[in-house]
Amino acid sequence: MEIDHTSSKPLHIQAEEVLRKLIDKEEYKNGKLLPNEVELSEQLNISRNTLRQAINKLVFEGLLTRKKGYGTKVAKKGIVGGVKNWLSFSQEMKMLGIEVRNFELHVSLKKPSKEIASFFEIPYENNIKRCVVLERVRGNKEFPFVYFISYFNPIIPLTGEENFTKPLYELLETNYHIIVKTSKEEISARLAGEIIADKLEIKANDPILIRKRFVYDINNIPVEYNIGYYRAESFTYTIEAER
CATH class of the missing domain: 3.40.1410.10 (Chorismate lyase-like)
Incomplete structure (x- = not known):
């Protein structure tokens, strides 16, 4: 897990890409908690706010779930229905x-x-x-x-x-x-x-x-x-x- 601080790509986008690779690993798919924000931000050498921005994006997409006092883990896959040509x-x-x-x-x-x-x-x-x-x-x-x-x-x-x-x-x-x-x-x-x-x-x-x-x-x-x-x-x- 590395972040390129010399890249023009925003840090939160890079952190998001790292998280996407991380949650694709079998151990996390099976329910293992992700490293806590303090550990992960230190490993990536970024601020917790930057890391949280990346985590929030994946939570919104339904890929991660977060529970206060417990931690963050990969969301269980459910049945998703796609709807095209939506209307007002x-x-x-x-x-x-x-x-x-x-x-x-x-x-x-x-x-x-x-x-x-x-x-x-x-x-x-x-x-x-x-x-x-x-x-x-x-x-x-x-x-x-x-x-x-x-x-x-x-x-x-x-x-x-x-x-x-x-x-x-x-x-x-x-x-x-x-x-x-x-x-x-x-x-x-x-x-x-x-x-x-x-x-x-x-x-x-x-x-x-x-x-x-x-x-x-x-x-x-x-x-x-x-x-x-x-x-x-x-x-x-x-x-x-x-x-």
């Missing part, structure tokens, strides 16, 4: 013939959480950058069925004064020449709780589905961190796979 919410609803209604729409400026800052590759500690945050409760004419929270990369010159009643990705392309290309998604389930239940007009102990969407542009630059809370009976996720 407005496009999905249009295909289903559903006329979308906005029940709530709020725009604010907020400092990102550690997880969101890591996704946008911006510093978390002492960070003064704020994200434009778009919150929308959407549904059909009769009732709301999804509550969206979207955080946008601070490098995008959004002001918060844009017309967010327009389709979101159309707005980004028209106003800022940002063309989104890739969406990585996570689906989970839980009970609604009081806040989400109030938004979706359901009971606190009703089930909801949570859909996290990580959106990148054509240059693979992160654009949007989106969380959608869906009424369970209103959301079906279909994966088509070919052999």
